[in-house]
Amino acid sequence: MQTMTYRGMPYRRMGHSGLWVSEVGLGLWKWGDPSYDGSRVGDHDGFAILDQALDLGVTHWDTANSYNMGSGNSERLLGRYFASRGSRVRHQVVLATKVRNPVRAEHEMSRDFSPNQRGGSRKYILAAVDECLSRLNTDHIDVLYHHAPSLLPDGDWETPLDEMWDAFNSVVEQGKVRYLAVSNRPVEQLEADRQALTAVTSNPARRIIGVQNWYNLLQRTKVTALDDSPTIEDEQAFLGYLEETETGLVPYVPLAVGLLTGRYRKGQPDREGRLSQEAWGEEFLTDRNLILVEKLQALAVSKGCTLPQLAIAWLLSHSVVCSVIAGVTKVSHLLDNAQAPAVSLSGDDLALLDTLTQPHDEPYEPADKGAQDDQLDT
Numbered sequence: 324m325q326t327m328t329y330r331g332m333p334y335r336r337m338g339h340s341g342l343w344v345s346e347v348g349l350g351l352w353k354w355g356d357p358s359y360d361g362s363r364v365g366d367h368d369g370f371a372i373l374d375q376a377l378d379l380g381v382t383h384w385d386t387a388n389s390y391n392m393g394s395g396n397s398e399r400l401l402g403r404y405f406a407s408r409g410s411r412v413r414h415q416v417v418l419a420t421k422v423r424n425p426v427r428a429e430h431e432m433s434r435d436f437s438p439n440q441r442g443g444s445r446k447y448i449l450a451a452v453d454e455c456l457s458r459l460n461t462d463h464i465d466v467l468y469h470h471a472p473s474l475l476p477d478g479d480w481e482t483p484l485d486e487m488w489d490a491f492n493s494v495v496e497q498g499k500v501r502y503l504a505v506s507n508r509p510v511e512q513l514e515a516d517r518q519a520l521t522a523v524t525s526n527p528a529r530r531i532i533g534v535q536n537w538y539n540l541l542q543r544t545k546v547t548a549l550d551d552s553p554t555i556e557d558e559q560a561f562l563g564y565l566e567e568t569e570t571g572l573v574p575y576v577p578l579a580v581g582l583l584t585g586r587y588r589k590g591q592p593d594r595e596g597r598l599s600q601e602a603w604g605e606e607f608l609t610d611r612n613l614i615l616v617e618k619l620q621a622l623a624v625s626k627g628c629t630l631p632q633l634a635i636a637w638l639l640s641h642s643v644v645c646s647v648i649a650g651v652t653k654v655s656h657l658l659d660n661a662q663a664p665a666v667s668l669s670g671d672d673l674a675l676l677d678t679l680t681q682p683h684d685e686p687y688e689p690a691d692k693g694a695q696d697d698q699l700d701t
Contacts, residue, residue, distance in 0.1 A: 333346045335571075335644075337532050337573075337646070338530075338533050344645055345646060347381050347647060349648065355391040359430065371654060383648070388422050395427065402459045405460045426451075452500065472508065489523040505534050506535040517531055538572070539576055542576075544558050566642065571643065573646050582598060582607045585630040585631070588617070589614060618679055632663040
């Protein structure tokens with residue numbers, strides 16, 4: 324695998340493209356205006372984290388138009404940052420955002436949206452991209468994702484795929500977007516997306532260069548985006564498909580909503596943590612997971628690294644992974660994550676991790692299936 328280094332941070336190419344992204348990226352899910360939108364990071368702390376990210380070579384920044392209850396405020400925060408720091412900083416950053424969901428005006432607490440203000444129609448995509456550019460205070464988006472499949476109740480696509488991908492092709496031709504990607508896709512849908520884009524453009528260089536799916540040590544089969552009890556074989560088939568098609572994988576939720584930070588330990592309840600206070604706790608704070616965290620923590624200690632560094636290093640051990648986006652709320656979190664590429668995992672380490680993290684037999688039922696549309700990065 325070919326890499327480059329910038330400010331001590333290794334870079335990999337995203338899929339079959341010339342775009343280099345930092346191996347450790349920055350997820351901006353819970354960023355916005357904490358006074359009203361449910362976010363956790365506002366301008367003051369956020370600007371300090373972004374400044375530090377640049378110093379560390381962490382230049383792959385990932386957001387979405389609808390983060391934080393459809394407020395649009397994660398993009399607005401980044402827009403204020405770019406206005407403050409200038410074009411030199413903007414051009415250092417690989418800026419990724421996503422469209423598919425409706426977005427409210429700033430400080431608007433509720434709104435009824437028409438069917439055309441969401442999804443994958445040409446009308447929606449062209450308008451949504453212009454709105455993203457305005458909020459982000461930039462003239463282009465480096466990587467634009469379609470955030471999640473827009474499906475009818477019977478499972479069919481809501482918008483004909485040729486219409487959707489012709490619209491995405493248009494925003495690239497207009498110079499508003501540099502590269503295209505998708506999120507929350509199983510193989511079947513990803514292949515349908517690829518074929519539709521190929522059918523609407525005569526440019527062989529126009530392709531889907533990346534997919535952003537849920538993936539971490541505790542939930543390996545989630546990367547498949549399948550609903551029916553996926554297996555390790557499904558995980559390997561998904562990764563194999565990405566290898567074959569030269570599609571880069573950008574894992575989100577790499578630290579399992581904080582469980583892989585080491586904050587939550589068996590017999591040591593953390594009443595202040597998010598998992599102790601939110602519905603996610605029922606899904607993640609299980610005996611199986613807490614016992615596994617102890618084993619992973621022991622391995623991290625033996626490797627001379629932290630648990631988050633081990634979790635990110637394991638993801639980076641997969642050749643199809645180009646960048647791991649982890650959400651942070653403090654500079655110290657970023658400093659820790661940025662050291663993950665330096666962790667070397669031997670063949671024996673990887674074999675042990677593979678054995679330890681084989682999925683259990685209990686069926687997976689998310690505590691809040693709707694939360695996936697708003698997407699996590701921690």
